[in-house]
Amino acid sequence: MRTTPDNAVHPHPADPAPYIAEHSAAFLAALRDWLRIPSVSANPDHAPDVRRSAEWLAAALTDTGFPVAEVWETEGGGPAVFAEWPSGEADAPTVLVYGHHDVQPAAREDGWATDPFEPVEQDGRLRARGAADDKGQVFLHTLGLRAHLAATGRTAPAVNLKLLVEGEEESGSPHFGPLIRKHADRLACDTVIVSDTGMWAEDTPTVCTGMRGLVDGQIDLYGPDQDIHSGSFGGAVPNPATEAARLVAALHDEDRRVSIPGFYDGVVELTDRERALLAELPFDEAGWLRTAKSHAALGEHGHTTLERIWARPTAEVNGIHAGYGGPGGKTIVPSTAEIKFSFRLVAGQDTARVRQLVTDWVAARLPDGIRHEIRFWGDGTRPCLTPLDHPALRSLVRAMGRAFGQEIRYTREGGSGPAADLQDVLGVPVLFLGISVPSDGWHSVDEKVDLDLLFKGVETAAHLWTELAADWAAEPWPSSR
Missing domain, CATH: 3.30.70.360 (Alpha-Beta Plaits)
Incomplete structure (x- = not known):
């Protein structure tokens, strides 16, 4: 869906892009080191690698500047990583970023062009298991945060920033609910940013607003x-x-x-505005059917294909x-x-x-x-939806628009994930910041991430904390805290 940029005037700090460009090589070198760890949570033989991945990330977050970076144990599953960096300002909002560091199984004999755990950069893309899902999208927040500090001259983020990076998402998050309930006090926040989603296309940047x-x-x-x-x-x-x-x-x-x-x-039915905005997306149904290996679209009468897979x-x-x-x-x-x-x-x-x-x-x-x-098969996963008019969503759209230099549209996702657990336990809205595109091949052979989009994500994160803090100062949104 398309949105009109917010007209509110916020003080814009210096452009973070020069800092990002200067430190991009070191960022990619570190990301490649992390991608080399085969943190496959579904295979018990890789349990030591999942732990090594968690420990690697905790150390990297400490190097980034987080004064708190801890490995959290789960009941018999892969460990998670928690980090926290207070703003130092009493009236700053608290934001929790969610992602995961475990990955899908991968082997050269599956059809990969190269070793899936030896990252290869080619044609502006970084190929490796986890490059897009989800290590690349988690790690972008490290450089984004440093660029935010450099551009604003701050010594701490403009928001109270927390990270929770799960180690079992690719195995169905069996221990995630108990983990966040156990640590609900430490995870308390005003909004959650999930960095484990994608965009519509390289030339159509979008923000996801809900999952079924x-x-x-x-x-x-x-x-x-x-x-x-x-x-x-x-x-x-x-x-x-x-x-x-x-x-x-x-x-x-x-x-x-x-x-x-x-x-x-x-x-919750789609509003007329939401239906109209969905209809504006450049959806090629014939191409979608080819991707689905299907010969016809069929579903609930009175609804389009996108409405059926996202909102019905x-x-x-x-x-x-x-x-x-x-x-x-x-x-x-x-x-x-x-x-x-x-x-x-x-x-x-x-x-x-x-x-x-x-x-x-x-x-x-x-x-x-x-x-x-x-x-x-268990209690099920609850749906989650962020209203289009939520102030925190407007902040995210504005930050992304500044990074991409164009209008941002909205999508939803038809699948399910642990975001609803965060929404239910913490009682706050969930936002989605993802820069991956369908051709990145999540869960498939030759998974990759487009480096230009990855650094656009870094820049979005650099702007986001300033935008959220400014909007919160103007009018705090409803919070459970």
Whole structure:
């Protein structure tokens, strides 16, 4: 979405760009050192590397100037890093930056052109696992902060600055919720900046304003105690495969809306302005379909593709398994069937309520003779959304506009992440500062980051703390602190 730059007049310090240019080589050398650490949280064999990555970052943050930089343990998982640098001014806002230092698995035999943990710079891009997701986007804040200090002449940031860099995001953040609840007092802030997202394109800088939530799980259906002859018993006893198909078919109505009663209760609908701004994005649906390896766009009637993947709740069948699947035929009534499902949620929906709605709906639709068990993969992830008119968001858009020298638009993301945990536990708005683009290849071979965009992110961070402090001084936004 496009936004009109704020007309408020703020005192602009010296341009941080010269400092950034002068120190860019040292910054990249340090980043390459960090990228060489294979901090793959999903592989227990790399647990020592995840710890080494955390310790490396804590040391780097100390070198940056943070008076506090600590490695925080989790319950059996990868350690996180916490750092803090007070502003020294009693009325300064407190900002928490979130990112993660663990990475996806990667190996040369996966198809990488070079060793994924030996960074290579080529054609203005830095290629390595973690270059974009998420070490590059975390590390940009170190040079950005130093440039902020150099440009303003300050000895401490204009805001009370905190960092929390997780070590298990690529493994589903299993211990993140307990970690932030345990340290909620030390993490208390007025807003969170998540640096683990992307932009629309190299020539279309954007700010993400929300992520969908997630509830997923599995339904197991049980009929006869064993597979039985379809000629002798078929048509006279319940068939788990048939009932699985009936459940799946009933999940959506003819307008492709989710049919579960109460599912849409409380959903925060797009405003006319938001819909109009989404429509202005240069969206190539044919190109998007090619990326998706799909042949047609299809979804809830009355909404565009971008609205469906960013701002509408969905229900997806991830898998159906039942009966005989070998060669030829086998005339049976199968004894079991299985459905794997996922629901993406938007602002206004509650994960616990959706789990209960799904549970009740499944139970009400099954006939006698079919036993079932429904399992959810955890409590789910809540959606998060930052209002377009929030003052902190305006500060971020202004800082990014100064760095990129052009108008900034808004997007959302259709996936889910730990940002909602921060929003719920800390009770503050979550903003997203990301400079990665779709071609960077997150989780894929030859992951990379565009160095020009990376340094635009550095410059955004350098401006951001000044912008936030000035806006806060003019009118503090509502805070839980």
